[in-house]
Amino acid sequence: MSSVSSIHADDGAHHHAHDDSKKTIVGFWLYLMTDCLIFASLFATFGVLANATAGAPGAKQLFDLNYVAVETLFLLLSSFTFGVAVINVHKQNKGGALAWLALTFLLGLAFIGMEVHEFSHLIAENAGPGRSAFLSAYFGLVGTHGLHVTMGLLWLGVIMHQVSKFGLNAVMERRIACLSLFWHFLDLVWVCVFSIVYLGGVL
Amino acid sequence: MEKNTAHNDGHSMSNSVIGFALSLILTILAFGAVMWGVLPHDMIMPVVVILGVLQLIAQLYFFLHLGLAPEHRENTVYLILTVMLIVVIVGLSLWVMHNANVNMMPMHMSTSDAMLHQ
Incomplete structure (x- = not known):
């Protein structure tokens, strides 16, 4: 009898925890939607200023599509590996989750490394953010995305440390679910960036 | 155990693989539309935009598990x-x-x- 009631109590607690984590995730999704609006304003700015090159080199002269394609591949792969990490989390496979999160971290780091290299290359070519309105809008938009990915990497590092220390409990599952939304969301923004800024710019 | 699979929220290996494959194909087609030069010039941007929107929908469905459920x-x-x-x-x-x-x-x-x- 007592075991039955304890199971019921446990079930209720579990249910309650699940509801709370659901609320957190919906709340985090709302934050992401406001982030969408930041990116929308930056895209609108870029769209308005795309031709305002003021005699400085434009997208056609500056961007190397092969380079951007590799960058894109890294970020897309990292989105996939994060998905696999979440599957491992649901299976309560701590080692697998940590390995896939680490792989995601490396792919994200490769993306950011390539972006920093691209930016420093542009600045060295005297095509920095101060050169023209087009370049200001470009650095503003792509830089904001890069900053988000950098924050995601920091967060990912913290999560990996916490998983290795505390294991995969309900709290960690919720945190990983939020970070997973964040990471996939950044890949969505990047789809818009490469379609409009790079592919549209080169045309 | 049953409960565990129930709140997987669509996080399955097949969903991830399908989402990744679709995204990869759509990305390659979008870069190809610009780089291969097989399309007439004024068709390229509309095609890139359509491929981009399709990829957004694919990722929202397969990676972010959005839907009408x-x-x-x-x-x-x-x-x-x-x-x-x-x-x-x-x-x-x-x-x-x-x-x-x-x-x-x-x-x-x-x-x-x-x-x-x-």
């Missing part, structure tokens, strides 16, 4: 509202600034020149 509906509604706001912000900004560029007096023209043009 009751447990995902709330997030989907927020997204639809946000998309409406984005259309207003981006669309109207471009429209207003385009009209400003087309209809406003050019910088190199003096007021008297502009009056002569009328």
Whole structure:
């Protein structure tokens, strides 16, 4: 009898925890939607200023599509590996989750490394953010995305440390679910960036 | 155990693989549309935009698990509202600034020149 009631109590607690984590995730999704609006304003700015090159080199002269394609591949792969990490989390496979999160971290780091290299290359070519309105809008938009990915990497590092220390409990599952939304969301923004800024710019 | 699979929320290996494969194909096609030079020039941008929108939908469905199922509906509604706001912000900004560029007096023209043009 007592075991039955304890199971019921446990079930209720579990249910309650699940509801709370659901609320957190919906709340985090709302934050992401406001982030969408930041990116929308930056895209609108870029769209308005795309031709305002003021005699400085434009997208056609500056961007190397092969380079951007590799960058894109890294970020897309990292989105996939994060998905696999979440599957491992649901299976309560701590080692697998940590390995896939680490792989995601490396792919994200490769993306950011390539972006920093691209930016420093542009600045060295005297095509920095101060050169023209087009370049200001470009650095503003792509830089904001890069900053988000950098924050995601920091967060990912913290999560990996916490998983290795505390294991995969309900709290960690919720945190990983939020970070997973964040990471996939950044890949969505990047789809818009490469379609409009790079592919549209080169045309 | 049953419960565990029930709140997987669509996080399955097949979903991830399908989402990744679709995204990869759509990305390659988008870069290809610009780099391979097989399309007529004024067709390229519409094709890139359509491929981009398809990839957004594929990732929203397979990676972010949005959809019309009751447990995902709330997030989907927020997204639809946000998309409406984005259309207003981006669309109207471009429209207003385009009209400003087309209809406003050019910088190199003096007021008297502009009056002569009328």
